[in-house]
Amino acid sequence: MGRSPCCEKAHMNKGAWTKEEDQLLVDYIRKHGEGCWRSLPRAAGLQRCGKSCRLRWMNYLRPDLKRGNFTEEEDELIIKLHSLFGNKWSLIAGRLPGRTDNEIKNYWNTHIKRKLLSRGIDPNTHRSINGSATPPSKTTTPSLQNDEPVRFDFSGPDQQRTVKPEPMLLDREETNNNNINNCTSSGTTSEKDIQTDDDWVLNLELSVGPATTKSYRYELTRKANPDLAESTRRWSFELLGAQAEVCLCCRIGSHNESCRNCRTSDVLTTWESKIL
DNA sequence: AATCCCAGCAACCGCCATCTG
DNA sequence: ACAGATGGCGGTTGCTGGGAT
Numbered sequence: 455m456g457r458s459p460c461c462e463k464a465h466m467n468k469g470a471w472t473k474e475e476d477q478l479l480v481d482y483i484r485k486h487g488e489g490c491w492r493s494l495p496r497a498a499g500l501q502r503c504g505k506s507c508r509l510r511w512m513n514y515l516r517p518d519l520k521r522g523n524f525t526e527e528e529d530e531l532i533i534k535l536h537s538l539f540g541n542k543w544s545l546i547a548g549r550l551p552g553r554t555d556n557e558i559k560n561y562w563n564t565h566i567k568r569k570l571l572s573r574g575i576d577p578n579t580h581r582s583i584n585g586s587a588t589p590p591s592k593t594t595t596p597s598l599q600n601d602e603p604v605r606f607d608f609s610g611p612d613q614q615r616t617v618k619p620e621p622m623l624l625d626r627e628e629t630n631n632n633n634i635n636n637c638t639s640s641g642t643t644s645e646k647d648i649q650t651d652d653d654w655v656l657n658l659e660l661s662v663g664p665a666t667t668k669s670y671r672y673e674l675t676r677k678a679n680p681d682l683a684e685s686t687r688r689w690s691f692e693l694l695g696a697q698a699e700v701c702l703c704c705r706i707g708s709h710n711e712s713c714r715n716c717r718t719s720d721v722l723t724t725w726e727s728k729i730l
Numbered sequence: 731a732a733t734c735c736c737a738g739c740a741a742c743c744g745c746c747a748t749c750t751g
Numbered sequence: 752a753c754a755g756a757t758g759g760c761g762g763t764t765g766c767t768g769g770g771a772t
Contacts, residue, residue: 509741544760560739
């Protein structure tokens with residue numbers, strides 16, 4: 455038969471977490487890593503459902519969370535990703551370093567929706583509210599028309615790549631297809647626009663590269679320490695030493711040497727050269 | 731000073747795909 | 752093969768703090 459229940463619903467704490475509970479959870483995960491959420495609460499001495507522990511850790515206690523205000527750059531990236539993915543917050547979050555799906559979802563509902571409305575853009579369809587073409591925005595909008603390849607790049611016109619739309623994208627539900635096609639029909643962005651010096655275009659190639667550093671770190675960790683492979687969920691931030699900060703360009707997969715904000719590539723490169 | 735209203739956000743709920751015994 | 756647990760996700764709720772009246 456199946457497994458036993460994840461937790462007894464009775465006698466479980468609910469609502470806001472206390473500092474003591476946070477500390478217990480952090481201490482436990484530091485010591486044992488992320489693992490079976492079902493057994494974690496009891497092992498950590500918490501009167502919480504495993505699901506609640508996971509949520510608390512993922513959305514609030516994880517050491518790699520950025521927190522704080524969203525930057526203008528992040529705003530625009532969220533808008534762009536939302537126009538492609540719709541309400542797939544986890545996908546969007548995977549491309550924003552240090553941000554959680556919950557955080558982005560809240561931010562979308564409280565800030566970005568209003569921001570788009572003030573621009574005259576419907577936040578659901580990303581079309582102009584008055585039904586005409588989407589008004590020009592500072593950032594460029596990728597165009598997807600029929601099978602026409604799309605150019606996305608982070609590093610300027612010289613290194614642009616041509617990316618075919620992923621089937622996944624084309625299979626999206628009607629509303630989202632409309633979004634994409636609307637981007638096309640809006641005609642707000644021409645190739646010429648993309649290739650201006652002032653504009654860079656995000657690399658939104660959806661199927662390439664790790665969306666989060668978590669799995670990447672885990673792979674590195676596992677190669678360096680095969681014993682850890684038994685615990686498939688475990689990923690060690692200790693092994694990487696100090697927390698590697700992941701800049702936007704790295705997360706999106708277009709890090710280059712000119713990026714001064716990013717320590718991650720240096721850390722990982724050094725690391726990889728030692729262990730791989 | 732008291733009350734009301736609203737924005738922001740943490741946490742919960744329910745569903746679904748995947749995994750496990 | 753199957754029942755049921757698990758992990759993950761998106762939608763929603765409800766608490767809290769700050770501003771307006």
